Amino acid sequence: MKNIITKLLALVAMACLMVPEVLWAGGGGGDAPIVVVADTRVVHGIMRYFSNLYNTDILLFAVWTVVLTAAYGCFLGVLMDKLMGLTGLDLKSRKIVEH
Amino acid sequence: MDFLANANWLYMYMPIAGVKIFWPGLVLIGFSVGVIGGFFGMGGAWMVTPGLNILGFPMAFAIGTDIAHIAGKSMVSTMRHSKFGNVDYKLGFIMLIGTMVGIECGAQLIMLLERAGNVGSVVRWVYVGFLALIALMVFYDYYKAVQKKKSGEVDGERGTEGITWYKTLHRLNIPPMVHFKTAGFTCSAWLPIMVSYLTGVLAGFLGIGGGLLRMPALVYLIGCPTHIAVGTDLFEVMISGLYGAFTYTLKGRIELVAVFVMLTGAAIGAQIGTVATKYSKGYGIRVAFGFAVLGCMVSIILKQYGFTSSATVLILGTISVICIYIIKIMFQGAAQELREKRRTEMLGS
Numbered sequence: 001m002k003n004i005i006t007k008l009l010a011l012v013a014m015a016c017l018m019v020p021e022v023l024w025a026g027g028g029g030g031d032a033p034i035v036v037v038a039d040t041r042v043v044h045g046i047m048r049y050f051s052n053l054y055n056t057d058i059l060l061f062a063v064w065t066v067v068l069t070a071a072y073g074c075f076l077g078v079l080m081d082k083l084m085g086l087t088g089l090d091l092k093s094r095k096i097v098e099h
Numbered sequence: 100m101d102f103l104a105n106a107n108w109l110y111m112y113m114p115i116a117g118v119k120i121f122w123p124g125l126v127l128i129g130f131s132v133g134v135i136g137g138f139f140g141m142g143g144a145w146m147v148t149p150g151l152n153i154l155g156f157p158m159a160f161a162i163g164t165d166i167a168h169i170a171g172k173s174m175v176s177t178m179r180h181s182k183f184g185n186v187d188y189k190l191g192f193i194m195l196i197g198t199m200v201g202i203e204c205g206a207q208l209i210m211l212l213e214r215a216g217n218v219g220s221v222v223r224w225v226y227v228g229f230l231a232l233i234a235l236m237v238f239y240d241y242y243k244a245v246q247k248k249k250s251g252e253v254d255g256e257r258g259t260e261g262i263t264w265y266k267t268l269h270r271l272n273i274p275p276m277v278h279f280k281t282a283g284f285t286c287s288a289w290l291p292i293m294v295s296y297l298t299g300v301l302a303g304f305l306g307i308g309g310g311l312l313r314m315p316a317l318v319y320l321i322g323c324p325t326h327i328a329v330g331t332d333l334f335e336v337m338i339s340g341l342y343g344a345f346t347y348t349l350k351g352r353i354e355l356v357a358v359f360v361m362l363t364g365a366a367i368g369a370q371i372g373t374v375a376t377k378y379s380k381g382y383g384i385r386v387a388f389g390f391a392v393l394g395c396m397v398s399i400i401l402k403q404y405g406f407t408s409s410a411t412v413l414i415l416g417t418i419s420v421i422c423i424y425i426i427k428i429m430f431q432g433a434a435q436e437l438r439e440k441r442r443t444e445m446l447g448s
Contacts, residue, residue: 036351043112043114047356059349063345073172073337080367080370089374091182094185094376098259098260
């Protein structure tokens with residue numbers, strides 16, 4: 001009886017492993033390229049423009065990404081510089097001591 | 100008070116990824132990575148990706164978004180470090196040549212190996228090996244410096260140093276010899292080119308930004324004082340980050356809205372991290388960096404064995420502890436500086 005139960009359990013375990021493989025062979029799997037499309041139905045204004053650009057002209061979108069990231073980084077850098085200046089700390093000199 | 104009852108305003112729609120994300124979480128991730136990146140001089144992609152994942156960001160967009168945000172954040176940090184005189188632009192530009200060529204060679208190498216078979220696991224173990232070596236080097240260096248200090252040995256104007264391999268490498272007399280004014284040394288131009296090429300190959304091979312490898316290389320092999328290594332490395336991260344942002348966007352793997360939200364938090368964090376370097380000794384930065392490297396290494400090992408959630412918890416825990424440590428350094432140092440300034444003013448009047 002113990003033997004039968006062990007065999008039955010082994011069979012169930014094998015089935016659990018094999019069934020997904022069978023389903024896979026029946027149409028799943030593979031390395032189909034994923035095409036991502038921005039949903040422009042729910043956005044407006046400038047967000048809609050950039051979502052459309054992402055869908056239609058990825059090169060221009062990439063150029064915009066780099067330009068906007070750099071510009072925003074610069075803007076934040078200057079803004080933070082002004083704000084940090086208000087703290088009264090000396091932000092132009094430091095001592096280099098290793099240990 | 101309607102906005103308090105309705106939490107919808109805390110969620111922002113990401114038009115490309117098509118998901119609603121808790122935007123204060125994005126600001127917090129940006130802030131933490133800004134603090135740590137500004138202090139250590141690295142991008143910190145290994146910290147951002149699991150954070151984005153927790154917020155519900157699809158993995159396909161996490162890397163590109165992360166790289167673009169790192170580029171912008173490094174720009175803010177570089178500007179601040181530059182004011183302190185921590186950026187050696189000449190060294191940065193020379194290293195950029197080696198880094199770019201190296202990353203491309205590393206990427207080609209990995210593609211070649213991928214065609215031969217599945218190398219994902221090998222790459223991860225190589226990464227773990229290098230991180231272990233870096234951590235070992237950092238802690239051994241600290242141990243040696245402490246021993247030297249106890250015995251009263253002082254190397255020069257920088258104070259006591261443990262590992263001084265750069266002194267041997269500076270003796271290489273292959274023209275052209277270049278003087279790096281900000282970093283304060285003269286060496287063959289081939290030294291930074293070769294070192295950045297090697298770190299670039301590794302970065303390309305491992306698929307990482309390279310700050311984790313370049314910062315210690317700048318200190319131990321090129322001989323930069325720690326503060327200047329941090330600033331110069333951030334300059335490199337900024338340029339390579341912009342390039343990375345461009346290529347990942349071409350693949351469609353970016354969410355621009357998230358980049359800007361994260362960048363806003365990162366700009367504040369970067370100020371704290373960068374200013375904290377002023378109040379920290381070189382070895383303070385090096386040892387904390389060693390712990391960050393250890394955290395990164397253990398998280399990769401956990402991921403390798405399938406413990407993804409444990410790895411995420413470890414990464415977030417490491418980020419929090421290091422972040423609090425840096426913020427403490429910054430605020431304690433700033434308070435002391437302001438107290439001294441006030442005392443001097445009172446004595447003057």
